[in-house]
Amino acid sequence: MNEENLALIFDKFDEGIHVVDLHGNTVYYNKAMGQMEGAEGKNTLWQVLQTHVPMEDVSESYLNQRGEKITIVHNTYPLYVQGELWGAFKIAKDLSKVTQLTEQVVQMQSELHPPVDNLTSRKIELYTFEEIVTQDEAMFRVLEKAKRAANTGVSVLITGETGTGKEMVAQSIHTFGARARGPFVAQNCAALPESLLEGILFGTVRGSFTGAIDRPGLFEQAQGGTILLDEIDSMGLNLQAKILRVLQEGKIRRLGDVREKEIGVRIAATTNQPPQESVRQGRIRSDLYYRLNVLEVTLPPLRERQEDIELLAQHFLRRFAKKHNLSLPTLTTEVLLALKRHDWPGNVRELAHVIEGGLVISDQVFGLKELPNYLQIEELTQRGQGNSEVLPSLTLQESVHQLEISMIRAALKKNHGNLTQAAKHLGISLQLLQYKMRSLNV
Numbered sequence: 001m002n003e004e005n006l007a008l009i010f011d012k013f014d015e016g017i018h019v020v021d022l023h024g025n026t027v028y029y030n031k032a033m034g035q036m037e038g039a040e041g042k043n044t045l046w047q048v049l050q051t052h053v054p055m056e057d058v059s060e061s062y063l064n065q066r067g068e069k070i071t072i073v074h075n076t077y078p079l080y081v082q083g084e085l086w087g088a089f090k091i092a093k094d095l096s097k098v099t100q101l102t103e104q105v106v107q108m109q110s111e112l113h114p115p116v117d118n119l120t121s122r123k124i125e126l127y128t129f130e131e132i133v134t135q136d137e138a139m140f141r142v143l144e145k146a147k148r149a150a151n152t153g154v155s156v157l158i159t160g161e162t163g164t165g166k167e168m169v170a171q172s173i174h175t176f177g178a179r180a181r182g183p184f185v186a187q188n189c190a191a192l193p194e195s196l197l198e199g200i201l202f203g204t205v206r207g208s209f210t211g212a213i214d215r216p217g218l219f220e221q222a223q224g225g226t227i228l229l230d231e232i233d234s235m236g237l238n239l240q241a242k243i244l245r246v247l248q249e250g251k252i253r254r255l256g257d258v259r260e261k262e263i264g265v266r267i268a269a270t271t272n273q274p275p276q277e278s279v280r281q282g283r284i285r286s287d288l289y290y291r292l293n294v295l296e297v298t299l300p301p302l303r304e305r306q307e308d309i310e311l312l313a314q315h316f317l318r319r320f321a322k323k324h325n326l327s328l329p330t331l332t333t334e335v336l337l338a339l340k341r342h343d344w345p346g347n348v349r350e351l352a353h354v355i356e357g358g359l360v361i362s363d364q365v366f367g368l369k370e371l372p373n374y375l376q377i378e379e380l381t382q383r384g385q386g387n388s389e390v391l392p393s394l395t396l397q398e399s400v401h402q403l404e405i406s407m408i409r410a411a412l413k414k415n416h417g418n419l420t421q422a423a424k425h426l427g428i429s430l431q432l433l434q435y436k437m438r439s440l441n442v
Contacts, residue, residue: 016072016092020045022085036072036094044076048088052078057236059195071095073193095196126184127171133315136305142297143169149295150177155247155267157292159275160299163349166270167228169297174226179266182225185218189229194236202242203254219252222265232269232292233278237285243267244288267292273416302344302351309340312348316355317366326359329366338371338379345413374402401440408433408442 007028010017016033020026024046044055056075074092078085129143149156150173158166167186174184189197203217218227229235229243246252247267251260269292271278278284302309313331321328344350358370368376407426415421423433436442 014093016074016094017089018045018092019079019087019089020049021087022049024049027087032094033090033092036070036092044074045088045090048076048078049085052085054078057193057195059193071196073195095193126175127168128175129172132165132168132172133312134305134308135311136300136308138300139305139308142299143172145295146173146297147176149173149297152177153179153266154294155269155292156295156297157275157289158268158270158297158299160270160272161301161345161347162272163344163347164299164301165348166299167230169299170226170228170268170270173268174266177266179225183222184226184228185222186228186230187218188231190231190234194239197235198239198242199255201239202252205254205256217252217254219246219263219265220261223263224265226266226268229267229269231272233271233273233275233283237282240285240288244285244291247288247291277416302347303342306340309351310336312351313339313355316352317359320356320359324360327364329359329362329364332365332367334368334379335366335371338368338375338382341382342375342378343410343413345409374405377402377406404436405440405442408436408440412442 007030010028010030011032013030013032016030016036018026018029018033044058048055054075054077057073058076059071059073061071072092072094074090076088076090079087079089129147132139132143134140134143146156146169156170156173158169160166170186171184174180187197187201192200199217201217201219203220204215206214232240232243235243246263250264251262253260271284275284275289275293275296279286279289302312310331313336317331318328320326339351339354346353354372354375357372358366362370368379371379408422411422411425412419415425419433420430423430426433428436
């Protein structure tokens, strides 16, 4: 493939690409890099040429020629050809829209959570322990442990598979304890790169970088209440060190500021994977884990709460019937059996979606035909039959798709979400797995 064809391909990328030779002369940059108006600067490229050391997750904000604030995150690497340094290249992603939306969310959080002195009542409805539906003994013990934590100010680490209700428990701890009248602020740590997440958590001061404004971070907005750091194992290790300092000293410093501010905030965090495994893999600092893990609350997966499946199904049926102003159908025995046989990789959240989806297409009876196709296929497999009475509308292609979905979900679950290992387990390439996940909406 010649250079012209490669250039045509690279021009289709959303990411900007800039390549320089050993002397810093631009050899190539694609259309996306040119449209970033300033992202093609050579500062990091020059530095990498001098040090031969990659620079990753570097954020940069500036005003373009139209006066618009542009925010990019880029990685710069040395470029070797046959073992010899030939130049350097930068890959940049324009996060301006994401940053603008995030800043709007932070601003709305600030408006929703005024200073504690002026807060006379909760501004938003949060979950309480009374709203957690269960009759499972193990779950009762977990909730009792969480209630005891709520009466103290200790940090809490809530672990469990996706969809088990970790944020619901975090909100319940907040509303049950002494900080209930304070704000509850949550941030998904996997949603943003570390360089942007730091400013959102700690705030910024004017002039700390181009376009920066004086703005409180989420820690300040959570003053007197609780901040939830969701998926903390997705946070960069450098930022984790700063979170550790907050836990140890109870102080924060805005980006670009020399002053420190004391904060009184309970810190709660969640992980989808066993935290000890994340520590071994280097995804969570061990010192942060031990400091966060004053109390660990581990939520059992739904497949281990067999007594709760029918209880939750009926609960969601009533809730969504009321929400959509629909009559309440009857769950058939076959449906309840199918629900109890399912492994529930998406846990309670998956069950809620299954019930809501079936409700809106059912009449007076919620039968097997109202279940998603993948659950219908599982039921066929369990029964060892394939007649049209059970699956009147499922085509061969749909059956193949649903089988692929089930196998991909099982592989992802077995490998704790690791795509590379899941692809090996399935006997396909990583690229094919990613393509199938996008096309099948897994």
